[in-house]
Amino acid sequence: MLNSISSQASKLINLTKKKYIKTKTKIIAVTSGKGGVGKSTMTANMAYLFSLYGKKVAVLDADIGLANMQILFNLKPKVTLFDYMENKAKIKDIILSTPYSNISLIAGKSGHTFAHINSSDIYSRVVCDIAELNEFDILLIDTGAGLNEHVQEFLSVSDEIVALTTPDPSALTDVYALLKMLSSSKKRLFLVFNQTTNYKIGEAITKSLKDLALKNRLNKNFMVKYIGNVIPDLNISTTGRLRKLFAKEFAGSGSALDLDKIVHNLVKEISC
Numbered sequence: 111m112l113n114s115i116s117s118q119a120s121k122l123i124n125l126t127k128k129k130y131i132k133t134k135t136k137i138i139a140v141t142s143g144k145g146g147v148g149k150s151t152m153t154a155n156m157a158y159l160f161s162l163y164g165k166k167v168a169v170l171d172a173d174i175g176l177a178n179m180q181i182l183f184n185l186k187p188k189v190t191l192f193d194y195m196e197n198k199a200k201i202k203d204i205i206l207s208t209p210y211s212n213i214s215l216i217a218g219k220s221g222h223t224f225a226h227i228n229s230s231d232i233y234s235r236v237v238c239d240i241a242e243l244n245e246f247d248i249l250l251i252d253t254g255a256g257l258n259e260h261v262q263e264f265l266s267v268s269d270e271i272v273a274l275t276t277p278d279p280s281a282l283t284d285v286y287a288l289l290k291m292l293s294s295s296k297k298r299l300f301l302v303f304n305q306t307t308n309y310k311i312g313e314a315i316t317k318s319l320k321d322l323a324l325k326n327r328l329n330k331n332f333m334v335k336y337i338g339n340v341i342p343d344l345n346i347s348t349t350g351r352l353r354k355l356f357a358k359e360f361a362g363s364g365s366a367l368d369l370d371k372i373v374h375n376l377v378k379e380i381s382c
C-alpha cells in the first residue's frame with residue numbers, strides 16, 4: 111500500500127548533517143509527503159502569525175521547480191535563491207521585503223532548478239548562510255512535497271520539522287513514510303492536520319500513527335507531537351487566489367484561529 115514515497119525514503123541521506131553555526135535563528139521546515147495539502151498556504155500564513163508574536167521571520171521557498179510563495183506574498187521577484195547559488199547575487203540581495211512587516215522572502219523560481227549540482231550540499235549551504243546572518247528569529251522553509259534529495263537536504267539542516275497532512279489515506283501513508291525516515295536521525299516531528307474538521311480527528315490519527323511506529327519498532331526516543339488542525343475553509347483558497355493571507359484578511363475566523371493555535375504551540379515548543 112505504501113506508494114513511491116517509501117522507496118524515496120529508502121534512499122536516505124544523512125539527515126543530521128547540519129554544520130555548526132552560531133545563530134539565534136530557528137530553522138523550521140514545513141514539509142508534507144503529498145503535494146496539494148496546503149503547505150505553501152499554511153507556511154505563508156504561519157509566517158504572518160509568527161510576526162504577530164513579535165518574531166522576525168524569513169520564508170524560504172524551497173519547493174524546487176514549483177516555487178509559488180511569491181504569489182502568496184504578492185511579489186514579482188527579480189532575484190531568487192538561484193542567483194545566490196549561481197554567484198550572481200549576494201545573500202542580502204536575495205532577501206526580499208514583503209508587504210508584511212517583519213516578514214522577508216527568499217523566493218524560488220518556478221520551473222527552475224540548480225543546473226550545476228556538483229556539490230551535494232548547495233541547498234543546505236543557502237539555509238545556513240541565511241541563518242548565519244543572525245537577523246531572523248525564525249527561518250521557515252517550504253520544502254516542497256515528497257522526499258526527494260532536495261527535500262532531504264533541507265530537512266537535514268532544520269532544527270524543527272512540521273509535517274502537514276490531511277486525513278486523506280494517501281496523505282497519511284506518505285506522512286508515515288516521512289515519520290519513519292526522520293525517526294532515526296531527528297528528535298521530534300510536529301504534526302499538523304489541514305482540511306480537518308475538528309481537533310480530535312487529528313488527535314486520533316496521530317495516535318494510530320504512533321501505534322504503528324511502536325509496532326514497527328521505530329526509534330522509541332523519537333517524538334511525534336500533534337500541534338493542531340485547520341478546518342476546511344473556502345476563504346483560504348479565495349484569499350490565496352487574491353494574493354493575500356487568510357490569517358490577516360479573515361483574522362478571527364475559525365481557520366485563522368486554528369492556525370494561530372498551531373503557531374502559538376510552536377512558539378512555546380521551540381522557545382524562540
Ligand SMILES: Nc1ncnc2c1ncn2[C@@H]1O[C@H](COP(=O)(O)OP(=O)(O)O)[C@@H](O)[C@H]1O
Nearest residue numbers: 146147148149150151305341342343346347350
Ligand atoms: N484548510 C483549507 N481549506 C480550504 N482550502 C485550502 C486549505 N488549505 C489549503 N487550501 C487550498 O488548497 C490549495 C493547495 O494549497 P497549497 O498551499 O498550494 O498546497 P501545497 O503547497 O501543499 O501544494 C490552494 O488552493 C489552497 O488555497
Ligand SMILES: [Mg+2]
Nearest residue numbers: 149150173178
Ligand atoms: Mg506548495
